[in-house]
Amino acid sequence: MEIDRMRALLSTLQEARFSGLRSVSYDGKTLAYGSDTELATAIADLEARIGRATGAARRRRWGTVATKGL
Secondary structure, three states, rough: HHHHHHHHHHHHHHHHHHHOOOEEEEOOOOEEOHHHHHHHHHHHHHHHHHHHHHOOOOOOOOOOOOOOOO
């Protein structure tokens, strides 16, 4: 899938999620998601695919861990 097409689909999915809808029509097809979690997963997957296709750097999280030495 082309990057421009993925970005357009991502925008459509985000608009649907923020407006509270769980179905999206795109290119003459209708996609229905069972829950907000499924829609959020689809959005995250598209964001990851776009990131890999454009060569964007991965986000890394750093944290601090402390113990009392017990």
